[in-house]
Amino acid sequence: MDQGGRKLESNIQEKGKKALGEITRRQIMELDTCSHCALCTEKCPAYHESKNPLHAPGVRSAKIIKLWDKKFSFWNRLLGEKEITEKDIKDLSESAYHCSLCGRCMESCPFGFQTHELWVKVREVVSALEANPENVERINGLLNETMNPYGLEPDTRLDWSFFVDIDVPEKDEAEIAYFVGCTTAYKGVNHDVAFSMCSILEKLEEDWTLLGEDEWCCGNPSLISGNKEEAQKYAEHNVKILESKGVKKVITGCAGCFRVFKYEYPHILGRKPNFEVVHAVEYLRDKIISGELDINQTEKKIIYHDPCELSRLGGVIKEPREILASITKNPIEYEEHGIDVKCCGGGGLLQAVDNQQRLNIVKERLDEAKEKNANILVSACPACKLAFTDGAREFQNEIKVLDIIELVASQLK
Amino acid sequence: MSVITTLYRFFVEVLPYITIAIFTVGMILRILRWRNAPKDHYSTKINLVESIKYIILDVVLFRKTWKRDKLTWLVLFLFHGSVAGILFGHMRGFKLWSAAIFEPMGHRFADWMVHTLPIYVGWVFLATIVILLIRRIRLENQQLTSLTNDYIAMILLLLASIIGQGMRIFPPEAIIDGTYKVVFIPRLIVLHLETIPSYHWFHWHVLMTQLFVMYTPFSKFIHIISGIISPAIYGSRRKEIGI
Numbered sequence: 001m002d003q004g005g006r007k008l009e010s011n012i013q014e015k016g017k018k019a020l021g022e023i024t025r026r027q028i029m030e031l032d033t034c035s036h037c038a039l040c041t042e043k044c045p046a047y048h049e050s051k052n053p054l055h056a057p058g059v060r061s062a063k064i065i066k067l068w069d070k071k072f073s074f075w076n077r078l079l080g081e082k083e084i085t086e087k088d089i090k091d092l093s094e095s096a097y098h099c100s101l102c103g104r105c106m107e108s109c110p111f112g113f114q115t116h117e118l119w120v121k122v123r124e125v126v127s128a129l130e131a132n133p134e135n136v137e138r139i140n141g142l143l144n145e146t147m148n149p150y151g152l153e154p155d156t157r158l159d160w161s162f163f164v165d166i167d168v169p170e171k172d173e174a175e176i177a178y179f180v181g182c183t184t185a186y187k188g189v190n191h192d193v194a195f196s197m198c199s200i201l202e203k204l205e206e207d208w209t210l211l212g213e214d215e216w217c218c219g220n221p222s223l224i225s226g227n228k229e230e231a232q233k234y235a236e237h238n239v240k241i242l243e244s245k246g247v248k249k250v251i252t253g254c255a256g257c258f259r260v261f262k263y264e265y266p267h268i269l270g271r272k273p274n275f276e277v278v279h280a281v282e283y284l285r286d287k288i289i290s291g292e293l294d295i296n297q298t299e300k301k302i303i304y305h306d307p308c309e310l311s312r313l314g315g316v317i318k319e320p321r322e323i324l325a326s327i328t329k330n331p332i333e334y335e336e337h338g339i340d341v342k343c344c345g346g347g348g349l350l351q352a353v354d355n356q357q358r359l360n361i362v363k364e365r366l367d368e369a370k371e372k373n374a375n376i377l378v379s380a381c382p383a384c385k386l387a388f389t390d391g392a393r394e395f396q397n398e399i400k401v402l403d404i405i406e407l408v409a410s411q412l413k
Numbered sequence: 414m415s416v417i418t419t420l421y422r423f424f425v426e427v428l429p430y431i432t433i434a435i436f437t438v439g440m441i442l443r444i445l446r447w448r449n450a451p452k453d454h455y456s457t458k459i460n461l462v463e464s465i466k467y468i469i470l471d472v473v474l475f476r477k478t479w480k481r482d483k484l485t486w487l488v489l490f491l492f493h494g495s496v497a498g499i500l501f502g503h504m505r506g507f508k509l510w511s512a513a514i515f516e517p518m519g520h521r522f523a524d525w526m527v528h529t530l531p532i533y534v535g536w537v538f539l540a541t542i543v544i545l546l547i548r549r550i551r552l553e554n555q556q557l558t559s560l561t562n563d564y565i566a567m568i569l570l571l572l573a574s575i576i577g578q579g580m581r582i583f584p585p586e587a588i589i590d591g592t593y594k595v596v597f598i599p600r601l602i603v604l605h606l607e608t609i610p611s612y613h614w615f616h617w618h619v620l621m622t623q624l625f626v627m628y629t630p631f632s633k634f635i636h637i638i639s640g641i642i643s644p645a646i647y648g649s650r651r652k653e654i655g656i
Contacts, residue, residue, distance in 0.1 A: 025450040026646065032443075033639040036549075036563055039478055039485070041556040053555055062558040072449070074442055110471055110478060111640050112647025263654070267455050315655040339656060340480070 008086060012129055016084050017071045019128030019226075023064075023121055030113040031065040034058065040105035040115075045343045046098050046350070049360045054091055055098040057105035057115060063092050064122050084129065093131040096122045097353040100361070101224055102308035102343035116313055120224055127226025135352040136225045143230070147216040148182040154213045160184075160191035166198050174209035176201070177247040177275075179238075179261070181254035182217050183382035189389045190382040193253055196409035197280060201251075203412065204292060214241045218257040223264060224349060235260075235268045243274050253280040253405050255307035255381035256347065259314045279310055280405050281380050285319040288326050294413040295326050302407070303332040303374035305365060305388070306341040307381035320380055320404055327411050332372050334365070344379070346387030362391035369399055380404045421616040424623070429597040432623040439630025460649040467648030468641055488548075492541035498534040499577075502527075506604040535578045542571050566632040573621035580614035595619055 023031075036058045041047050047055045054060075070082040096119065103116040126132060132140075142151035157180075161168045178197055184190040201208045219234030238261075242250060252258050262277040287293040304324055310316045317338045324331040336342040345351075345361030366388065369377045377399050379385055388401040402410075470476040475493075478486040504510055505527065515523035546567050553559060585608075595604040606615075629635065 022451060024453045025447045026453050026643075028450045029447050029639050030643055032446075033633075033636045033643060035633050035636060036557045036559050038552050038557040039481065041552075043481065047556070051555075053558065056556050058556070059558045062560055066560070072446075074446065106647075108477055108481060110475055110644075111636065112467060112471055112644040114647060114650065312656075313654075315651075317656070 008084065008089075013084055015128040015130070016067075016089075016125065017081075019125040020068050020071050022124065023068060026114075027118050027121060028065075028068065030111070030118060031061055031068070033111055034061045034065070034113065036062055037110075039110065040108040043104050043108040043342075044099075045102060045104065045345060045361045045364075046100060046357060049345075049357055049364075050098065052098065054095045057099075057119075060092075060095040060099070060119065060122060063088070063095055064118075064125065067092065067125070089126075089129050089131045092122065092129070093126045093133065096126045097133050097136065097349065098357065099348055100308070100343045100345050100350045100358075101348035102341075103312050104308070104340070104343060107312060107340055120226075123224060124226035124228065132225055133353045136349055139221055139349065139352055140225055140227060140230070143217055143221060147234070148186060149217060149221045150182060150186045152186050157185050157215060158210065158212050160194050161198070163191070164195045164198070166195070166202055168198055169209050170212045171209040171245065173246045174207050175247070176206050176208040176249045176251060177242055177245065178208060178210055179218070179242075179250050179252040179254075179257055180210065180215060181252060181257045181382060183256075183386060184253060185215075187382065187386055189386055190403070193382060193385070193403040193405050196403070196406045197251070197253055199409055200284070200287075200293070200405070200412070204287065209245065209247075211238075211241055218254075218260045219264075219268075220256045220260045221349065223260065228268070231260075231264070232268050235265050239265060239269060239273045247275045249276045249278060249283075251278055251280055251283050253380070253382065253403065255279065255310035255314060256383060258316075259309040262314070279314070279316055279319075279380065281310070281316060281320045281323060284405070284408050285322050288323060288408075293408070295408070296411045296413055297326070298328050298411065299330060300328055300375040301330040301332055301373055302328045302376045302378055303334065303369045303372060304337070304404075305334065305344060305369075305377060305379040305384060306337055307379055307384050308341060308343050308347060310380055311341055312339050320378075323404060323408060324378070327407060332369075332374050334368055334372075344384050344387045344391075346381070346383035351387075358387060359391050359394050362387045363395050366391050366395060366397045366399065370397060374399060376400045376402055376407070378402050378404050378407050421612075424616050424619050425595045428620070428623055429595055432626050433597060435627040436630060439627070443630045443635060457646050457650045457653060459645060460652050463648040463652040464645035467644040467651075471644045471647075472640055488541050488544050491537050492545060495534045495538035495541065499531075499538060502531050502534070503604070506606060507602065508605065532578075532581055535574060535581065539571075539574045539578060542567060542574060546571065560633075562632045565628065566634055569621065569625050569628060573618065573625055576614055576618040576621055580610045580618050583611040583614055585611050 038056065038058050041056045041058060044055065044057055067084060067088055070076060070084060076082055099119055101116055101119055106113060106115040109115065139149045143149050146152060147154055158168065178201060180194050184194050216234050216237050218238065219231035222230035222234065250261060252261065258277065258279040266272045284293065288295060302324055304320055306317065342365065343361065344365050345358035350358045377388055379388065380403060382403065385401055385403050391397070392399060392401060475486055475489050478489055512523050512527045515526045549557070549559060594606065597603065629637070
């Protein structure tokens with residue numbers, strides 16, 4: 001069948017139908033319930049920046065249910081399925097990937113649709129229709145080759161540690177494992193985050209280890225680009241390695257790794273791993289409250305940006321604030337914070353698909369921090385730090401950007 | 414018997430059975446549509462307290478919209494509040510309650526509650542649905558993409574409410590007594606009217622409201638039901654995550 005000048009192969013139709021058929025009953029109910037009221041639209045950072053209707057969550061919801069109906073509605077089952085067209089695929093791909101998967105639409109939806117999961121499902125459909133953006137496919141290819149989305153050699157995963165004065169441990173057995181994460185290990189701007197965490201663990205004389213080359217990507221990029229099977233490979237490997245070392249607690253400084261380890265792995269693997277997963281902020285907060293970490297206070301004005309995957313999607317909201325309260329007498333809040341945080345644009349593979357949109361989104365957060373006269377902008381996710389650093393460079397904003405782990409390490413007595 | 418009288422008798426004596434049949438089949442089809450989709454890989458255990466909390470805060474009080482923008486909240490709240498008021502008022506016609514429940518607060522108050530307030534509620538409903546329709550048209554292809562059933566649903570409601578108000582404000586014609594009841598299920602679900610309304614407006618109102626009921630399972634009105642389920646799941650899920 002010829003649709004808009006391109007012949008859609010019948011196997012793509014079939015793959016699309018199969019993926020659409022995997023949309024769950026709760027999600028179909030949510031899509032049927034969506035009144036396309038647009039109450040979420042203005043809250044969506046991607047739409048707010050671009051004003052492109054395809055980027056609006058409600059439009060995405062209308063597109064996917066129309067596509068589902070083509071294959072599964074009562075009438076189309078009775079009278080014959082309708083073909084998925086080239087335009088359907090193009091629009092859906094554009095819509096699905098101009099989204100940072102921050103879940104803010106979920107927080108605006110009066111019906112509480114679990115949109116983060118829904119949009120990931122939409123990406124699974126896009127992937128099945130072989131319509132993932134080129135750069136997303138490139139990332140998937142690199143992941144497959146090197147076990148990280150940046151395509152860097154696995155044996156360079158610990159290169160950041162060559163420039164620090166700690167012998168980072170790679171033990172066969174340990175109580176605690178620090179799961180560094182790809183964006184911390186491979187992005188120079190985040191190397192100090194890894195070093196800071198290591199120095200804190202050393203100071204506390206914990207029985208801890210890194211995984212080194214054995215640390216693979218957590219699988220988040222695969223999951224959010226519609227490749228669940230690939231993500232399973234990473235989940236199985238990481239859990240196997242961690243369990244083989246007898247690890248009791250996994251600490252990660254990355255909000256994405258944290259969410260995937262804590263909330264996705266049990267679903268992917270069909271069981272809970274034999275270790276506890278905590279984000280570094282939870283660990284640091286406990287150590288500060290218990291008095292094991294002694295902190296110097298500063299007068300500096302520090303503004304905290306909640307990473308979406310840690311706060312809204314991960315439930316860790318009060319801990320970073322407790323840390324900041326112990327560090328500065330002048331903590332500042334964004335107007336939109338906590339569960340209602342406005343995304344920095346750093347998630348959802350937006351950087352790979354439309355970096356300018358990502359930078360424009362982060363600009364708003366940087367500008368607000370400047371308006372509030374913050375000296376330091378702190379977050380708790382390497383993707384956020386990367387977005388803020390890139391944005392500050394692009395828009396010549398001189399605010400100091402730090403991860404909360406770096407901030408704690410710098411204030412230790 | 415004139416054509417119009419025959420038609421009106423059809424609206425009140427035959428159509429109610431068709432309405433119930435279409436509504437029932439529609440609901441079954443809707444449930445099958447959901448049931449035929451695969452189960453979630455992870456089922457949230459429903460936490461009753463959290464579910465009720467989120468239903469009250471998010472669905473009844475529109476908490477999220479309140480946080481977002483007060484004017485939209487006001488329109489939505491008045492719209493849904495008037496729907497609730499109108500539904501409650503109609504229950505009196507089905508003899509589920511009577512004006513006597515307001516008598517302890519005085520006869521004048523009871524009379525105002527059952528005769529005057531409904532007219533104001535009808536105007537509020539009409540005004541808010543017009544505002545919501547204009548809003549939808551204005552945002553169409555900019556912030557939202559409506560499906561056909563989004564518009565059909567709103568237009569049906571608009572027509573039903575315009576005719577319903579007409580029924581109240583236009584004077585009744587002299588019509589044989591006993592016409593003004595709508596039998597859905599004999600002796601079980603029967604709508605009786607206390608005062609005789611305008612003959613024509615009444616029957617067209619009966620038609621529009623039945624079209625509304627028939628269309629509910631196939632339209633966005635389904636959120637009357639599913640809109641209770643999803644926040645219940647959402648609230649329970651948030652509790653699980655610890656937010």
